[in-house]
Amino acid sequence: MLETKNKPAPVQRYTKSKKVGEGTYAVVFLGKQIESGRNIAIKEIKTGQFKDGLDMSALREVKYLQELRHVNVIELVDVFSADDNLNLVLEFLPADLEMIIKDREILFSPADMKSWLLMTLRGVHHCHRNYILHRDLKPNNLLLAPDGQLKIADFGLARSLGSPNEDLTSNVVTRWYRAPELLFGAKHYTEAVDLWAVGIIFAELMLRVPYLPGRDDLDQVDVTFKALGTPTEETWPNVSSLPLYNNLNFYPGPSRQELRNRFLAATESALDLMNGLTELNPANRWNTEKALLSKYFTDLPAPTEPENLPKLTKKDD
Amino acid sequence: MTSVSRPSTAQLTSTIQLARPFLTKSQIKHAQKKTIENFTTLETAMIYYQRYFLFNKFDTNIYYDIAITSIFIASKNEDTIKKLRDILIIANQIKNTFLTQDQLELYRRKILSLESKLLETISFDFRLFHVEELLIKISKTLKISKDLGYLAWLLAYDSYQTELALKIPPQSISIACITLALKLKDENCDQIRPEDFHTSQNSINEALLDLLELYINSYNYTNLASIYPDYQNKFVEIRIPMEDINGLKEQDVSVLTKDDYYNDRDFSIGERRYMLGNQRKRLYSEIPKN
Numbered sequence: 001m002l003e004t005k006n007k008p009a010p011v012q013r014y015t016k017s018k019k020v021g022e023g024t025y026a027v028v029f030l031g032k033q034i035e036s037g038r039n040i041a042i043k044e045i046k047t048g049q050f051k052d053g054l055d056m057s058a059l060r061e062v063k064y065l066q067e068l069r070h071v072n073v074i075e076l077v078d079v080f081s082a083d084d085n086l087n088l089v090l091e092f093l094p095a096d097l098e099m100i101i102k103d104r105e106i107l108f109s110p111a112d113m114k115s116w117l118l119m120t121l122r123g124v125h126h127c128h129r130n131y132i133l134h135r136d137l138k139p140n141n142l143l144l145a146p147d148g149q150l151k152i153a154d155f156g157l158a159r160s161l162g163s164p165n166e167d168l169t170s171n172v173v174t175r176w177y178r179a180p181e182l183l184f185g186a187k188h189y190t191e192a193v194d195l196w197a198v199g200i201i202f203a204e205l206m207l208r209v210p211y212l213p214g215r216d217d218l219d220q221v222d223v224t225f226k227a228l229g230t231p232t233e234e235t236w237p238n239v240s241s242l243p244l245y246n247n248l249n250f251y252p253g254p255s256r257q258e259l260r261n262r263f264l265a266a267t268e269s270a271l272d273l274m275n276g277l278t279e280l281n282p283a284n285r286w287n288t289e290k291a292l293l294s295k296y297f298t299d300l301p302a303p304t305e306p307e308n309l310p311k312l313t314k315k316d317d
Numbered sequence: 318m319t320s321v322s323r324p325s326t327a328q329l330t331s332t333i334q335l336a337r338p339f340l341t342k343s344q345i346k347h348a349q350k351k352t353i354e355n356f357t358t359l360e361t362a363m364i365y366y367q368r369y370f371l372f373n374k375f376d377t378n379i380y381y382d383i384a385i386t387s388i389f390i391a392s393k394n395e396d397t398i399k400k401l402r403d404i405l406i407i408a409n410q411i412k413n414t415f416l417t418q419d420q421l422e423l424y425r426r427k428i429l430s431l432e433s434k435l436l437e438t439i440s441f442d443f444r445l446f447h448v449e450e451l452l453i454k455i456s457k458t459l460k461i462s463k464d465l466g467y468l469a470w471l472l473a474y475d476s477y478q479t480e481l482a483l484k485i486p487p488q489s490i491s492i493a494c495i496t497l498a499l500k501l502k503d504e505n506c507d508q509i510r511p512e513d514f515h516t517s518q519n520s521i522n523e524a525l526l527d528l529l530e531l532y533i534n535s536y537n538y539t540n541l542a543s544i545y546p547d548y549q550n551k552f553v554e555i556r557i558p559m560e561d562i563n564g565l566k567e568q569d570v571s572v573l574t575k576d577d578y579y580n581d582r583d584f585s586i587g588e589r590r591y592m593l594g595n596q597r598k599r600l601y602s603e604i605p606k607n
């Protein structure tokens with residue numbers, strides 16, 4: 001948003017109609033930008049005496065979305081306050097990847113999966129090259145625009161990559177998508193936590209059910225390592241010094257053949273990419289660049305054009 | 318607000334507190350670990366405090382509350398969040414006031430309403446600027462010794478007492494601090510090329526001049542003075558040959574009066590829209606010249 005000299009941007013007007021959803025810290029309404037007729041979502045941040053003022057998630061969402069601009073990242077169109085309320089105007093995105101995965105009537109092809117994964121990785125790459133960790137990637141936070149573009153949303157847990165002496169909380173990312181270093185309570189972690197989540201989402205797209213659905217935090221550890229092998233000092237030097245590396249069951253990693261059986265439709269290059277993303281040792285896990293340049297994306301079939309991707313069959317009116 | 322609490326009866330000394338005239342670097346760091354958990358939060362708070370009074374009348378009844386509000390918002394933005402209640406309890410201890418639970422709750426609400434006012438004043442701009450982060454990186458790039466880097470770091474921390482953070486990007490302030498540290502030690506600073514760091518000589522000069530003014534006129538209030546008590550004259554010496562050095566060009570007053578940015582902020586208009594501005598052409602060009 002470039003500011004022309006000394007002239008403030010024109011005031012935009014919005015209408016606000018029906019409520020479309022509610023999260024922990026905001027109520028979301030459907031609206032229109034009056035001048036352009038464009039559909040938008042207005043996220044009204046709840047304030048209350050019990051809360052300690054502006055919610056951290058809201059602050060993070062404003063902070064990071066104000067500066068990020070990318071086709072695969074949700075656009076924050078405007079920030080305004082009215083009657084003591086903070087409102088975030090976002091582009092209107094009527095569906096998300098979780099709805100698509102759960103909609104049993106939709107069949108999707110390997111090319112469709114490749115397209116969604118490509119758009120996800122492009123959005124994540126844009127965050128990472130701006131030193132921003134998302135820390136809550138999951139199908140439900142990958143929203144879909146009417147033209148088929150996938151947009152990374154919900155920056156309520158995002159943070160910028162801090163200086164190396166800063167402690168980070170390991171209590172991030174929704175359980176099923178949580179990387180092993182987080183399960184072990186690491187206080188220093190990197191972009192690799194987002195790539196793990198992308199790998200698990202990739203698996204979920206192929207399986208059409210969550211890949212590592214732990215019942216609770218403890219079970220998550222077991223489910224994760226049963227599927228992918230328990231890390232040891234050999235495969236991941238110094239792993240045993242992480243705070244929660246204890247009381248583990250030791251499972252061997254899956255053989256290539258076991259993975260082929262688990263993901264019947266996956267090509268060899270798809271399995272290579274998934275292995276790279278779900279590499280237990282974060283130091284060896286693929287980064288967005290390596291993932292985007294992997295053979296999977298240049299192999300046929302080419303990714304489906306966004307506008308030709310499957311849409312939801314059930315439309316709630 | 319002057320409710321000074323009655324001092325309690327003196328107790329017989331039961332511990333011994335040594336006064337050490339000098340501390341090593343690591344001793345200072347160690348001691349500060351307990352007092353200043355996070356410099357960056359404090360710096361951000363200082364910027365918010367200054368921004369608040371750019372647009373709101375300064376009033377001795379409120380500056381303490383604005384300081385608390387600034388720390389509160391900074392602690393959120395820097396991910397070092399504290400419960401407002403806990404901040405208030407410490408703030409009252411420092412001020413030596415006692416509040417009942419009910420009064421504390423009222424005070425909390427007051428700060429919460431100041432929070433929205435401050436957030437609107439800073440236009441929900443959560444971009445952070447820290448001089449010392451870049452300072453360390455730039456020092457490494459320039460192969461500055463650790464001791465000099467530390468001296469520059471002390472200067473950087475003092476820079477928040479000036480208005481520099483409001484007018485100049487952090488890399489220019491960092492380079493000004495490094496330059497000044499080199500000059501304090503009579504070392505050559507010709508190897509620094511502003512273009513390499515996305516800045517201009519003029520904005521570095523602007524920072525240099527402001528820092529010199531701080532150290533020449535208010536030495537005893539600086540962080541540096543508490544560690545190096547006798548550098549003041551050196552600053553005067555450094556300043557003398559800099560008579561015809563130029564800082565940044567200032568805009569003509571007639572331009573300023575036409576700029577809507579400085580209009581009184583009206584917090585009663587129904588809807589107030591906020592967006593990030595990017596005016597920085599004056600400081601450096603974002604497009605490399607070659």
Ligand SMILES: Nc1ncnc2c1ncn2[C@@H]1O[C@H](COP(=O)(O)OP(=O)(O)OP(=O)(O)O)[C@@H](O)[C@H]1O
Nearest residue numbers: 020021022023024025026028041090091092093094
């Ligand atoms: N840009 C958008 N366009 C359309 N609908 C949206 C948009 N953003 C959010 N929604 C709807 O509003 C609901 C609430 O969104 P919000 O991001 O506040 O919370 P959430 O992510 O669902 O939950 P939580 O706060 O627990 O993370 C979403 O589930 C979705 O249905």
Ligand SMILES: [Mg+2]
Nearest residue numbers: 023140141154
């Ligand atoms: Mg969400």
